[in-house]
Amino acid sequence: MSTTEDDSTDGHSHHLPAVEDWPQGFGEASWWPFVTALGAAGLYVGAGLFLLGQGDDALVGASVGPATIIAGVVLFLVGLYGWVYHGFVKHYWSRDAEDSTGKLRWGMLLFLGTEVATFGAGFVYYFFIRVGPWPPGELPDLLSSLVLANTAILILSSVTLHFAHSALRNGNRRRFAGLLGTTVLLGVVFLAGQVLEYYEFIVGEGFTLSSGIYFSAFFGLTGLHGLHVTLGVILLALLSVRTLYGHYSPERHTSVSTVSMYWHFVDAVWIFLVVTLYVGAAFTL
Amino acid sequence: MISGLTPLAVTSVTTSVALTVSMGLVLVAMIVWLARVEDIRSYVPASDIGGGAGQTEYGHEEKPGGITRWLTTVDHKDIGVLYGVYSVITLAWGGLSVLIMRTELLDPPATLIQSTTYNALLTSHGITLLFLFGTPILAAFANYFVPLLIGADDMAFPRINSIAFWLLPPGALLIWAGFFIPGIAPSQTSWTMYTPLSIQQPSPAVDLMLLGLHLTGVSATMGAINFIATIFTERAEEVDWANLDIFSWTVLTQSGLILFSFPLLGSALVMLLLDRNFGTTFFTVGGGGPLLWQNLFWFFGHPEVYIIVLPPMGLISIILPKFSGRKLFGFKFVVYSTLAIGVLSFGVWAHHMFATGMDPRLRASFMAVTLAIAVPSAVKTFNWMTTMWNGRLRLTAPMLFCIGFVSLFIIGGVTGVFLASIPVDLVLTDTYYVVGHFHFILMAILTAVFAGVYYWFPLYTGKWYQRGLAKWHFWLFMIGSNLTFFAMILLGYAGMPRRYATYNVDIGPVAQFTDLHQVATLGAYLIGLSGIIFLWNIVQSWLEGPPVQSSDPWELAEDGLLTNEWQWFDHQRETAITDGGAESEETDTDTDDNSEETA
Numbered sequence: 001m002s003t004t005e006d007d008s009t010d011g012h013s014h015h016l017p018a019v020e021d022w023p024q025g026f027g028e029a030s031w032w033p034f035v036t037a038l039g040a041a042g043l044y045v046g047a048g049l050f051l052l053g054q055g056d057d058a059l060v061g062a063s064v065g066p067a068t069i070i071a072g073v074v075l076f077l078v079g080l081y082g083w084v085y086h087g088f089v090k091h092y093w094s095r096d097a098e099d100s101t102g103k104l105r106w107g108m109l110l111f112l113g114t115e116v117a118t119f120g121a122g123f124v125y126y127f128f129i130r131v132g133p134w135p136p137g138e139l140p141d142l143l144s145s146l147v148l149a150n151t152a153i154l155i156l157s158s159v160t161l162h163f164a165h166s167a168l169r170n171g172n173r174r175r176f177a178g179l180l181g182t183t184v185l186l187g188v189v190f191l192a193g194q195v196l197e198y199y200e201f202i203v204g205e206g207f208t209l210s211s212g213i214y215f216s217a218f219f220g221l222t223g224l225h226g227l228h229v230t231l232g233v234i235l236l237a238l239l240s241v242r243t244l245y246g247h248y249s250p251e252r253h254t255s256v257s258t259v260s261m262y263w264h265f266v267d268a269v270w271i272f273l274v275v276t277l278y279v280g281a282a283f284t285l
Numbered sequence: 286m287i288s289g290l291t292p293l294a295v296t297s298v299t300t301s302v303a304l305t306v307s308m309g310l311v312l313v314a315m316i317v318w319l320a321r322v323e324d325i326r327s328y329v330p331a332s333d334i335g336g337g338a339g340q341t342e343y344g345h346e347e348k349p350g351g352i353t354r355w356l357t358t359v360d361h362k363d364i365g366v367l368y369g370v371y372s373v374i375t376l377a378w379g380g381l382s383v384l385i386m387r388t389e390l391l392d393p394p395a396t397l398i399q400s401t402t403y404n405a406l407l408t409s410h411g412i413t414l415l416f417l418f419g420t421p422i423l424a425a426f427a428n429y430f431v432p433l434l435i436g437a438d439d440m441a442f443p444r445i446n447s448i449a450f451w452l453l454p455p456g457a458l459l460i461w462a463g464f465f466i467p468g469i470a471p472s473q474t475s476w477t478m479y480t481p482l483s484i485q486q487p488s489p490a491v492d493l494m495l496l497g498l499h500l501t502g503v504s505a506t507m508g509a510i511n512f513i514a515t516i517f518t519e520r521a522e523e524v525d526w527a528n529l530d531i532f533s534w535t536v537l538t539q540s541g542l543i544l545f546s547f548p549l550l551g552s553a554l555v556m557l558l559l560d561r562n563f564g565t566t567f568f569t570v571g572g573g574g575p576l577l578w579q580n581l582f583w584f585f586g587h588p589e590v591y592i593i594v595l596p597p598m599g600l601i602s603i604i605l606p607k608f609s610g611r612k613l614f615g616f617k618f619v620v621y622s623t624l625a626i627g628v629l630s631f632g633v634w635a636h637h638m639f640a641t642g643m644d645p646r647l648r649a650s651f652m653a654v655t656l657a658i659a660v661p662s663a664v665k666t667f668n669w670m671t672t673m674w675n676g677r678l679r680l681t682a683p684m685l686f687c688i689g690f691v692s693l694f695i696i697g698g699v700t701g702v703f704l705a706s707i708p709v710d711l712v713l714t715d716t717y718y719v720v721g722h723f724h725f726i727l728m729a730i731l732t733a734v735f736a737g738v739y740y741w742f743p744l745y746t747g748k749w750y751q752r753g754l755a756k757w758h759f760w761l762f763m764i765g766s767n768l769t770f771f772a773m774i775l776l777g778y779a780g781m782p783r784r785y786a787t788y789n790v791d792i793g794p795v796a797q798f799t800d801l802h803q804v805a806t807l808g809a810y811l812i813g814l815s816g817i818i819f820l821w822n823i824v825q826s827w828l829e830g831p832p833v834q835s836s837d838p839w840e841l842a843e844d845g846l847l848t849n850e851w852q853w854f855d856h857q858r859e860t861a862i863t864d865g866g867a868e869s870e871e872t873d874t875d876t877d878d879n880s881e882e883t884a
């Protein structure tokens with residue numbers, strides 16, 4: 001394609017993301033980014049309202065914040081759905097995927113780069129306190145069988161996901177679907193394990209976010225990681241649903257590949273976290 | 286002062302630095318590894334992926350009308366304009382807030398406003414101009430011009446681009462919320478948000494500000510990912526790394542800095558929020574401690590200053606040669622120095638903490654790296670000067686602002702080098718000298734922005750600005766800036782501490798303080814006046830200015846300096862004509878209406 005056959009004659013050239021988007025009939029314009037951004041903003045405004053609703057001299061009702069957060073989340077998801085559906089799902093097989101694969105993979109890698117920094121701040125705090133007097137007060141039994149089992153489960157899920165991806169590339173869709181489903185399941189089990197651990201610590205032993213300097217790091221980092229796993233499970237579940245709709249082939253597997261990168265990364269962070277936050281706290285040299 | 290910390294704490298700092306670095310390395314290695322593993326079968330060299338981009342799809346005619354167009358646009362040029370409009374609004378608020386402060390400082394006691402109001406304005410001024418103006422205005426240029434310069438259809442992710450922009454207005458509202466929600470006091474933390482002050486301030490406006498900052502940080506990070514992906518994957522076939530333009534290089538480096546610094550700030554902000562509201566100990570005295578906040582903040586904060594200065598340097602490197610009649614001198618070295626600054630800027634953060642009692646050995650190494658970072662900055666300065674040397678200078682408005690940039694940047698840089706020296710810094714830190722230092726550089730950034738606005742004005746409006754007003758703008762701005770900030774340098778030498786609403790003191794040269802403050806305020810009014818002239822010029826000329834008569838309004842072709850974006854402009858105009866568009870047929874007459882400007 002050259003510059004001569006430009007858009008004034010051929011407006012709906014295929015590289016435009018979604019011709020049937022909303023508002024309809026325009027090659028490019030779309031309401032979804034605006035809706036998505038509005039939803040995300042609702043989340044932040046809701047958090048602010050929640051804080052304004054605390055205390056005796058609260059400026060707003062206590063339920064205003066949570067309600068705004070929920071509205072924000074819904075709006076955010078609607079926006080995301082519209083965007084992804086029109087951009088990637090609607091014309092899955094007729095879309096020209098080749099030119100977007102590279103940049104989507106770049107996007108995911110760069111995002112993971114930002115994640116290093118996001119987790120970094122929390123780890124820096126932990127190292128700051130870890131090199132001080134240790135242990136800083138009473139610590140729970142950190143190296144329980146639960147943690148070990150959970151770690152094994154998460155590592156296993158990376159393995160199943162990897163082989164799912166290989167199966168897809170080898171054209172074995174049935175095996176791909178099976179292993180992908182297994183990965184989702186393992187992710188859910190891991191999350192359940194985390195919930196159980198939190199339950200034991202918080203309800204069982206009375207350790208909370210505000211129980212001292214170790215627990216800021218513990219709940220902060222495992223909480224952040226847990227959020228990431230949750231997102232990962234959602235992404236994997238979306239892959240599974242799309243698989244049921246017949247998406248993906250040995251040549252077209254961009255989102256499988258980007259979600260895999262994300263999942264492996266989250267897995268690696270967990271291992272790092274176990275080594276430092278669990279093992280590193282339980283042993284003093 | 287030097288040995289304020291126990292040996293244990295000293296080891297703790299060094300150990301943490303070591304651990305942080307190794308952790309970073311591990312995770313980066315992970316990413317690299319992932320990239321390979323996941324790539325085994327589908328690997329395509331990055332430079333080939335963008336291969337299709339040679340088919341530059343100039344202009345996207347089909348857009349809805351009215352406000353819907355702006356709310357739904359994913360066109361990089363429209364989004365660039367949105368960023369620009371947003372930045373003008375934030376610039377206006379940042380400027381107004383400081384004019385109130387400067388008026389208050391005309392006399393020693395607090396007469397006009399209370400000191401709490403002063404603190405609130407100070408906080409809002411800094412945060413607004415650094416986060417809500419500095420980064421977005423550069424995104425405005427980068428959005429509009431990077432795709433044009435590299436011959437791409439659009440950004441790599443047009444929709445993420447649009448989301449990133451629309452996160453900014455709510456972010457600004459949250460940050461400013463303290464001023465217009467009745468019943469709560471605006472945040473008074475200053476832009477550095479040092480703990481324990483920022484933990485203890487009771488007003489929920491602080492929480493809202495932190496949330497707003499986080500939101501705008503997410504926006505900046507999304508933008509950075511987009512720019513890097515765009516420059517890597519969307520370049521036209523004929524644009525390779527060797528002839529990538531200098532502005533895109535600086536945007537690429539800037540985005541790399543954003544990628545690692547903004548998310549870190551984001552986490553630190555969340556930790557601060559938790560400390561304030563949920564009883565955590567991240568930055569409390571018994572927990573991570575106030576110094577941890579300072580380390581994290583400045584690990585973000587120093588790269589941030591280069592985040593907002595690198596693209597302006599790119600603008601200057603692209604515009605200044607055009608009016609010197611020659612190519613940029615030592616192009617390669619300008620690129621290398623950009624990359625060097627990018628790397629080094631993560632290794633100097635503790636020069637903001639020389640007076641905190643950190644380990645003297647560590648402090649000395651930070652001094653060394655800080656001095657080192659002045660070298661690539663100086664390389665650029667010499668390149669600009671040698672570009673002008675023996676050149677055929679045309680003193681158009683953009684060129685005047687380029688020269689203004691170089692002069693302001695030199696003063697800002699030289700005053701910075703003095704601060705990099707520990708003994709000097711221990712005397713001058715927390716005085717007006719520091720304020721003078723960084724404002725020289727921030728004013729330089731503004732001049733680069735103005736240079737860009739005037740240089741490309743014909744391109745994005747199709748009109749001419751009023752040259753006379755542009756020169757008034759320039760001279761008032763330059764005189765005002767030098768008056769204000771030179772007075773501040775002197776105030777710093779005299780010992781005037783920064784961040785005070787009053788200087789009604791018993792000891793100290795109050796008379797000199799008063800004189801210098803009055804000079805500084807006078808300069809600030811001149812800058813304010815220049816801003817009004819600028820705004821009037823832009824708005825009036827956009828609406829009613831004389832149309833541009835040529836696709837090469839700056840007559841760059843004869844010097845062989847015409848860059849891609851003007852070819853796009855040419856194409857735009859031709860399309861408009863064949864479509865029977867707005868332009869008249871006399872386009873290619875040689876009697877150009879800007880002969881005065883380009884002569």
Ligand code: HEM
Pocket residue numbers: 477590591593594636637655656658659662697698699701702703704705706710713714715719722723726727
């Ligand atoms: C040329 C090399 C530079 C050197 C050697 C340098 C050095 C320094 C030093 C040592 C300080 C700390 C002063 C103190 O707090 O006691 C400082 C402060 C500062 N510098 Fe620079 N600087 C340089 C360039 C820049 C640039 C390019 C910018 C902005 C774009 C900048 C913006 C700032 C700001 C904002 C502060 C004050 C932060 C605060 O305390 O609020 N500097 N500089």
Ligand SMILES: [Cu+2]
Pocket residue numbers: 586587590633634636637
């Ligand atoms: Cu610095």
